[in-house]
Amino acid sequence: MMKRTLSVLVENRPGVLTRVAGLFSRRGYNIHSLAVGHTENPSISRMTIVVEGDAHIIEQVEKQLNKLIDVIKISDITDEPYVGRELVLIKVNAEPDVRGEIMQIVEIFRARIVDIARNSVIIEATGDEEKIDAIEASLKPFGIREMVRTGKIAMIRGAKTKGMEASGDGSAI
Amino acid sequence: MVQQSKERTGSQVLMEVFQNEGVEIVFGYPGGAVLPLYHELAKTDIKHVLVRHEQSAVHAASGYARISGKTGVCFATSGPGATNLVTGIATAYMDSVPVVIFTGQVPTFMVGSDAFQETDITGITIPITKHNYLVNNVEELPRIAKEAFYIAKTGRPGPVLVDIPKDVALAPCKAPIPEKIELRGYKPTYKGHPGQVRALAKLIKEAERPLLFVGGGVVASGAEDLVFELAEKIQVPVATSLTGLGAFPENHPLSVGMVGLHGKPCANHAFTECDLLIGLGVRFDDRVTGAIEKFAPQAKIAHLDIDPAEIGKNLRVDLPLVGDISSVLKELLPLVETSRHDAWLKRIKELRNKYPLTYGPGGEVRPQWVIERLGEMTRGQAIITTDVGQHQMWAALFYGYTKSRTYISSCGLGTMGYGLPAAIGAGLASKDMQVWLITGDGSFQMNMPELATAMEQGLPLKILLFNNQSLAMVRQLQHFYYEKQYTAIEFTGNPDFVRLAECYGAEGLRITKKEDVLPVLSQAMKNNRLTLIECLISEEEMVYPMVPPGAGLNEMIMPD
């Protein structure tokens, strides 16, 4: 099993997310994460989908996604240089005697404390998946009360783009 | 043709689109939410066929589309009308039949409120349509309606559903029908990659035992003549899938017939022995391949299809080739040399003699024999629609198809009840060919009320109903795989089908012994009314050959 990161341009229309998500569950593909938002062109959204599977499954995922009329273009960017980021919010137990320790961890990971209560704090961090996993692991001993991750969003490094301009007509493969 | 952007209602827009698309018939069933569409339809000269159940509307539209080569059109109302369509839509989807379905929906301001007769039909049909739309704004309707027809018919065809809230259908619309379709996410590939086409020509040249495998994609593409030309030019055997029946004439010396779970023995052996298998518009589904690891073990596999997602889905493929079959074959034909494969054809002849298609034991009237006689009497010139069960397989194996678009059946979904409404659609599409429905007592009773529709349409359909008082295909499964424990397959209260036909004002005939067969068939062929023949057969008949689960195609169970 491998993890691949797909950058998918779709029509910004109601129901598109249902079509994409439904396709994954219906055909038994594993979504690791899915993040979606509109692009520089308001009629187009970009989905960053991290999917698990062998080469055969990934090929099928791409082909089946391509059959959806609302899917404009699919790029597997896994092997390209790209910036991948995830945002996480972690609510962690923080009695006064351990706050110093927590602050240190926050600093090491260049995270931020964005809310403080009497015996807990909310920490915000961004980074690639490994970093987010690492900060989660470091905070675990204190007792994580709640955590929410956005899933990865990604962009190709350099001047190259994975937008409509890159493909001209928008047809995939 | 530039459209004036004068104001008209949503329903009127739809009628304009229908005129542009050349729609001749709408199959449907009315109800409150779809009345605005019916109101405008009545003002056109488009024929409406009122069915007895919405499922049948889609099946009939599918039969119409498969015979005419055009796109079938259906209407249904919201809620139960829409949900009744589901089996029909799924059936059309699995066989890649172009149908556009328009459903009425509750008004936009009620959508999402569990209003009376509201169902989320676009949500329900996402997995069984090529695409679907909920029209939220009437100004989008001209574009959507045109796109719906375009998507249904182009690329790999399939059903498209358009859900139109009642207020949208009634609302004034200024937007013109667009002249051009712009779908940045939908660009079917028609032309094959030249390098791949050359590679295929090379594979053909190198192969000693090539086999052409013809499927529904050949019919959809209208590539039958090109396949014929290719087969004769390189002198190789030709097999078909169930959907491909008739796309290559079965009386041609190169034909080995249908392959698969209940394929002809010669075809199944040919698959196991060939060294190059060229799949043309097929999808290698499990009923074709048998155990996938034993499928075509000696062969390189070339797969041509317009749908890239079919290639490599079920099977490792040595040469993928995406494109429209006609277009690809036109490129390919000049690249292949006229050749012969005498040793291979000799081997095919041996296989044909060694493994003939036989009936196995049975009762007094043999359904296989009846179908063979029907094939002879109609000289393969009738349209055969079928239901699902043993009779479907006998109809596939024993009729002898010589013309494309003459075997119309629910091949992919296996929907009992498809045959009668499909025959109605076929009858309306075909002016000159006789339409026969070959059905079973179980399947026929699923959509039997459509007899009335057929009568209303004045269609002289011929119905050959094999009555074994049972769901005999299921019985066959229980016979082989469930210790002959026959459960839930026996009918003890079937109607008298002859009198039933008479009730509808049709003619009813019965075959109870072998001597009845020829006179009854010829009487049915001659008379010009809807005629139902009830043919009594034994429930102990089996469909042979049969490839058991886990076996290769050559490991068929044959009659003793």
Ligand SMILES: Cc1ncc(C[n+]2csc(CCOP(=O)(O)OP(=O)(O)O)c2C)c(N)n1
């Ligand atoms: C709608 C539907 N329900 C159930 C089945 C499962 N099934 C397949 S064949 C069959 C028996 C069909 O009986 P009949 O039409 O009498 O045909 P026979 O096999 O007896 O020739 C059944 C129940 C099906 N294919 N379709």
Ligand SMILES: [Mg+2]
């Ligand atoms: Mg039966």
